[in-house]
Amino acid sequence: MSVPGSLPIAFVGQRKPLAILVLQVGLLTLASLGFYRFWGRTRLRRWYLSAIRPGGHPLEYVGGGSEKLAGFLIAVCFLAFWLGVVNLILMFASLSVFAAPALAYVLSFAGLVPLWFFARYRARAYLLARTRWRGIRFYLAPGAGGYVIRVFWHGTITVLSLGVLWPRMTFKLEKYRTDRTYFGSARLNQGGSWQMLQPAFAHVLFGSGFALIALALALTSTPRMALLLPVFGIWAAVGVVHYRVSSLVLMANNKTADGLGFVLAASPWTVMRIVGFGSLAMVIALLVPLGGLGIAVTLAPSELLEGAVDPMAIGVHGWAILLLVVVLYFGLFLAWGVLRHALITLPLWRHYAQTLTVTGIDTLPRITRRDAEAAGEAGGLAEALDIGAAI
Amino acid sequence: MTERTIITVGTRLAPFASEGTYFDGIHPVERDVAVRFDEAAAGLIIDLGEGDTITWPFKALRRLPDQAGSGDIILAKAPWDDPACLLLPAADLRILRSRASGLDRGRPTQRRGRLAILGLAAVASVGLMLAVLIPLLADRLADILPAEGEVALGEATLEHVRSAFDDTGLGLLPVCEAEAGRAALGALESRLGAGTPVRLQVLDHPMVNAFALPGGLVVIFRGLFDVADTPEEVAAVLAHEIGHVAARDPTRIALRSAGSIGVLGLMFGDFAGGAMVLFLTERIISADYTQAAEAAADAYAHALLIEADLSPAALADLLERLLGDVGQAPPIVQHFLAHPAMADRIAAARAAVPEGFQARPALSPEDWAALLSICAEE
Numbered sequence: 001m002s003v004p005g006s007l008p009i010a011f012v013g014q015r016k017p018l019a020i021l022v023l024q025v026g027l028l029t030l031a032s033l034g035f036y037r038f039w040g041r042t043r044l045r046r047w048y049l050s051a052i053r054p055g056g057h058p059l060e061y062v063g064g065g066s067e068k069l070a071g072f073l074i075a076v077c078f079l080a081f082w083l084g085v086v087n088l089i090l091m092f093a094s095l096s097v098f099a100a101p102a103l104a105y106v107l108s109f110a111g112l113v114p115l116w117f118f119a120r121y122r123a124r125a126y127l128l129a130r131t132r133w134r135g136i137r138f139y140l141a142p143g144a145g146g147y148v149i150r151v152f153w154h155g156t157i158t159v160l161s162l163g164v165l166w167p168r169m170t171f172k173l174e175k176y177r178t179d180r181t182y183f184g185s186a187r188l189n190q191g192g193s194w195q196m197l198q199p200a201f202a203h204v205l206f207g208s209g210f211a212l213i214a215l216a217l218a219l220t221s222t223p224r225m226a227l228l229l230p231v232f233g234i235w236a237a238v239g240v241v242h243y244r245v246s247s248l249v250l251m252a253n254n255k256t257a258d259g260l261g262f263v264l265a266a267s268p269w270t271v272m273r274i275v276g277f278g279s280l281a282m283v284i285a286l287l288v289p290l291g292g293l294g295i296a297v298t299l300a301p302s303e304l305l306e307g308a309v310d311p312m313a314i315g316v317h318g319w320a321i322l323l324l325v326v327v328l329y330f331g332l333f334l335a336w337g338v339l340r341h342a343l344i345t346l347p348l349w350r351h352y353a354q355t356l357t358v359t360g361i362d363t364l365p366r367i368t369r370r371d372a373e374a375a376g377e378a379g380g381l382a383e384a385l386d387i388g389a390a391i
Numbered sequence: 392m393t394e395r396t397i398i399t400v401g402t403r404l405a406p407f408a409s410e411g412t413y414f415d416g417i418h419p420v421e422r423d424v425a426v427r428f429d430e431a432a433a434g435l436i437i438d439l440g441e442g443d444t445i446t447w448p449f450k451a452l453r454r455l456p457d458q459a460g461s462g463d464i465i466l467a468k469a470p471w472d473d474p475a476c477l478l479l480p481a482a483d484l485r486i487l488r489s490r491a492s493g494l495d496r497g498r499p500t501q502r503r504g505r506l507a508i509l510g511l512a513a514v515a516s517v518g519l520m521l522a523v524l525i526p527l528l529a530d531r532l533a534d535i536l537p538a539e540g541e542v543a544l545g546e547a548t549l550e551h552v553r554s555a556f557d558d559t560g561l562g563l564l565p566v567c568e569a570e571a572g573r574a575a576l577g578a579l580e581s582r583l584g585a586g587t588p589v590r591l592q593v594l595d596h597p598m599v600n601a602f603a604l605p606g607g608l609v610v611i612f613r614g615l616f617d618v619a620d621t622p623e624e625v626a627a628v629l630a631h632e633i634g635h636v637a638a639r640d641p642t643r644i645a646l647r648s649a650g651s652i653g654v655l656g657l658m659f660g661d662f663a664g665g666a667m668v669l670f671l672t673e674r675i676i677s678a679d680y681t682q683a684a685e686a687a688a689d690a691y692a693h694a695l696l697i698e699a700d701l702s703p704a705a706l707a708d709l710l711e712r713l714l715g716d717v718g719q720a721p722p723i724v725q726h727f728l729a730h731p732a733m734a735d736r737i738a739a740a741r742a743a744v745p746e747g748f749q750a751r752p753a754l755s756p757e758d759w760a761a762l763l764s765i766c767a768e769e
Binding site (some may be wrong): 012013014017021043044045046048050051053057058060062064066069070073074076077079081084085087088089091092096099100101102104108132133134135183184225283297301364365367368369387 | 401413414415416417418419420421455456457458460461462464465471475476478498505506509510512513514517521522525528529532535536537539540541542543544547579646649650651652653654
């Protein structure tokens with residue numbers, strides 16, 4: 001795009017170096033029994049952000065692995081109490097009131113939901129505070145508690161409206177986050193209104209609406225209506241992806257920051273193609289080692305699989321098979337990570353980066369840095385709850 | 392990109408000069424700069440133009456790692472608190488490396504001591520939870536848990552055990568229900584007929600094991616019948632497990648596991664997941680009770696056996712045989728038998744036999760044979 005005063009964004013990341021990095025990080029994480037994951041995530045973030053170059057200058061991730069570990073340790077101190085005592089009391093309550101142990105797991109999971117949104121907000125704050133462009137940091141003002149309250153408030157309204165008001169929730173939550181985001185001294189503002197997202201939501205609404213009607217008819221009067229269920233189901237699923245990308249585009253195009261603006265031209269169809277073909281390629285690529293695993297299991301002596309035999313007695317043949325199974329098992333995990341990054345995550349980032357343009361850059365000299373060195377260990381809860389596994 | 396050639400003449404090096412982009416970290420404004428070496432001051436001179444220069448010492452130069460772009464390198468200045476950065480062509484890397492020895496050194500780990508303290512605090516809080524708080528709370532709650540709740544917990548745990556030990560990994564371990572065998576088992580049960588109601592289940596698995604579950608469920612693996620020589624030995628094991636039921640030990644363990652699962656899942660992060668249910672199952676079946684709980688269950692069993700005209704010495708016989716077989720025993724039994732209190736338990740069982748005690752056979756030979764083939768297909 002050659003609008004004066006606008007910066008197109010280049011994406012310089014290549015699949016091969018990323019695949020090598022992911023493999024290296026995966027091996028080190030396995031070898032360190034998971035401890036390296038803090039440094040591994042740091043390296044991946046550094047790589048991905050450095051691949052994005054608005055106006056030719058890369059984003060720079062300055063977070064560190066040790067601060068992630070520190071955040072994780074702090075979160076462990078608190079979560080250990082929460083998970084231990086609360087789970088135990090929930091188990092006791094669901095046993096003594098309903099005599100149903102499974103209910104305790106459901107309740108315990110539900111108890112983590114607010115914590116999850118809290119952690120998401122803090123993780124975003126941490127990521128932004130550790131990201132620089134042209135030497136200036138981003139910043140997300142504190143507000144994780146308010147965010148959780150809004151998630152529940154807007155979520156309740158969405159549920160009460162049977163999902164029709166979903167775009168309202170999307171917009172309000174994004175506005176809450178955006179309006180608290182800064183690039184140096186420049187504060188972002190989410191313009192527009194939630195109604196602008198409504199047309200993009202139509203496919204989800206009609207697809208799922210018709211699917212529900214077909215289901216109701218199939219269950220009551222006309223069993224043949226069940227045949228239409230997959231059609232409406234696919235319509236709704238495509239609608240969800242379409243809505244996610246379209247709403248992102250609409251909201252990005254209505255974001256401003258002290259004269260800076262954004263033009264995003266991401267295409268829902270491209271995103272669907274990337275995810276669709278990427279997943280297909282991953283499945284095909286993973287079927288090969290899985291086939292090998294299957295052969296190994298058929299060749300393994302049956303006593304080994306029963307587990308009741310002394311492991312010393314299985315012999316060299318048995319040990320070789322066992323080793324092969326272990327290597328394939330971990331190899332599958334590593335391959336999954338490498339393929340996911342190379343075939344899905346990287347193409348998606350590339351698409352979003354290349355279709356985004358920053359406008360109004362004449363105002364850049366007005367922006368100065370913030371002094372706040374905030375959110376040092378704020379990512380810890382997210383690390384402990386394993387959020388943000390994408391990178 | 393321009394090719395650079397370093398020609399060494401005597402001890403003097405060709406002067407280095409390059410161009411790059413500088414960001415001062417205060418305004419997001421790029422400045423085109425010329426850079427050169429000041430060998431005397433051992434620093435990199437960044438010429439901002441109009442006579443403005445900045446010098447970064449060679450030993451403070453750092454390069455950002457893991458960069459996706461290959462055309463350029465990004466330099467920063469140690470100790471990293473200065474937000475300024477400098478982009479240079481990647482071709483300059485070799486000559487920079489010849490001066491800046493710490494170029495590829497990472498960011499120093501901040502506050503190592505604090506990290507160590509946090510690590511200790513995390514380990515301590517997890518340890519406190521697992522070793523003190525959860526057991527304490529579980530013991531209190533086990534005492535006030537209504538009977539229906541215990542039964543439901545026991546049923547759910549039995550399901551876990553049956554699916555965890557199923558060889559196919561898909562179905563449930565079969566329950567042994569040959570009619571004559573069930574009758575023999577029922578006879579043993581009513582002979583022991585204590586004030587504690589129990590429900591006996593035999594599972595078709597070769598492991599030598601028997602354990603109690605919450606709600607009065609006592610589970611025997613077929614493997615026990617394979618090593619037991621007499622019905623008295625089976626009765627002694629049953630009496631011991633009934634002792635655990637009477638003391639509500641399984642409920643305690645199950646509640647403890649419910650509390651521990653979340654904490655352990657947290658520690659192992661993305662590593663475990665489904666393994667936690669297996670862990671719960673393992674805890675229950677390996678019956679890792681305290682020595683005091685084992686001794687109490689034994690004492691209960693001795694009294695119960697004597698009441699039923701059965702000799703507690705049968706328990707000693709069985710344990711001794713298992714000790715003798717330890718070399719060939721499966722690892723889990725080895726672990727069980729390695730318990731230092733084993734010798735004490737054997738001695739206590741022998742000592743519990745009163746002077747001039749007259750025992751009656753636990754089962755007729757026919758019933759004993761029926762019990763041994765309880766898992767046989769009918």
